Amino acid sequence: MKPLRDVAERWLAVPDQFDRFTRFLRDNGLLSITRNVIGLMVISMGLTILLKRLGTQSSQVISFPLDLIIGVLAIIGGVALPKLATTRERSYQFVIAGDLAIAIIVLTEANLEQRLMGSLVFGLVGSYIAFFHNVRAQIWHLSFSTVVIIVASIGVFTDAPTTAFDVLGRIIFAISLITVMPLLTQIALALLSNDAQSSELDPLTDLLNRRGLTRRTSELVRSKSRPGQSLLVVVIDIDRFKHFNDTYGHDVGDRVILRTANRLTEWARPDAAVARVGGDEFVVVQIMPLAAVGELLSRIHGVMNGSLVEPRSTTSIGIAIHNGLWSDTDAMDAGVDELHRLADSAMYESKRLGGDRVHTIVMTSP
Incomplete structure (x- = not known):
């Protein structure tokens, strides 16, 4: 039972995946x-709702034409949806509106079989949640859908004859159809997402690895679209790291790596890409306002090399900075590669001078 509980806990902990x-x-x-x-x-x-009412004169439990209003609103919403800004909040509003609209259509329908067919549309909303949100949103949706299906299956507000077996059959049939596919989809996507995420992380430090750094760097540089922004590439190498492994053993060497990773995370901005790309080599890529660069750089040596915790470790640091904008995507990609090369070269210059120091290069656009 414990492995099953662990899987369930990890599944529930998966963050909202809309972004x-x-x-x-x-x-x-x-x-x-x-x-x-x-x-x-x-x-x-929306068209289905309108045609159903206009073509068959579907029997409703109330005289007010709620179904026609919802049909028209659905058509308007469907036309507007591709033009609206894509945000998580609007996505949740879409889910809530969809659930409420389906509930109203189902519960105002007098025919029990039509109610059953209408309730199956909850499955489409569940599939949308499986792709764009997380299991907690799915649970809320399925709980609401289940209540609506139970009320609809009992035959509230109708005079249609029904038995306990009919009610139970409708409930099991409808809940099974709206539950199985969304949940299976949610589980499959969560597992794939976890595999993809774990393949981008360094197992010792939980920092990004080379693959994760490449993806995150691409995201960062494409956001560097405003004047006054600087792109920094920082390469860090632990000085005389082989000495720690040879003298104290690999357990202590791992502790030094973890300590360096923690120091980097403490120093870097929250939105920076921080990666371990080799045994004792780290890379930080971050974008920040030009005015804030000086203060950040003034702290890096003290954060990375100031601790007296034994065994004491120091680092050689190389920094490459680009200010301004690139002319196009090709120039941007080439510029980022050049920044990495310059930062690496600056790090080796720090190491050549004895380590425990920072060397900075500022790159100017051609």
């Missing part, structure tokens, strides 16, 4: 297409 999945779609040129497809689905739902 990650949206970024994935955007990076692969699929965001606009996805939003258009979702919009078309919403429009089709």
Whole structure:
């Protein structure tokens, strides 16, 4: 039972994945297409509601035409959806509006079989949540859907004859259909996400590895679109690291690596990419206002080399800085590669001079 509980706890701990999945779609040129497809689905739902009422004169439990109003609103929302800004808050509003609209349509329908068919649309909302949000949102959605299905299956507000077996059959059928596929999708995506994330992390320090650094650097440099922003690449190497392993053993060597990783995390800005790219080599990539660069650089030597904790370790640090903007994507990619090369060269210059020092190079655009 413990492994199952551990899996459940990890699954519940998965953060909301709206930003990650949206970024994935955007990076692969699929965001606009996805939003258009979702919009078309919403429009089709609205048209289905209107045609059902206008074509068959569906029996409603109230005289006020709530279904027609929801159908029209769904069409308007489906048209507007691709044009609205993509935010997590609006995504949750979309989920809540969808659940409420389905509940109203289902509960105002007098025919029990039509209620059952309408309740299956909850499964589409669940599938959307599986891709864009997390299991906690899924649980809230399924709890709400289950209550609506139970009320609808009992036959509240209708005179249709029903038995306990009919009610139980409807409830089991509907809940099974709206639950199984979204939950399976959510589990599969969570596992894939965890595998992808773990493949980008260094197992000892939980910092990014080379693969994770490449992805995160790409995200950072594409956000450097305003004047007055600086891009920093910092390369750090632990001085005489082999001495720690040879003298104290690999356990102490690992502690020195972890201590260096913690110092780097303490020094870097919260949005920086901090990576361990080799046995004792680290890289930090960060974007910040030009006016803040001096203060940050003034602290790095003290943070990285000021501790007297035994065994004392120092680092050789190389920093490359780019101010301004690149002309296009190709120039940006080439510029980032050059910054890494310059920072690496600066680090080796610090090491050549005896270590325990910082060497900085400022790169100017051609």
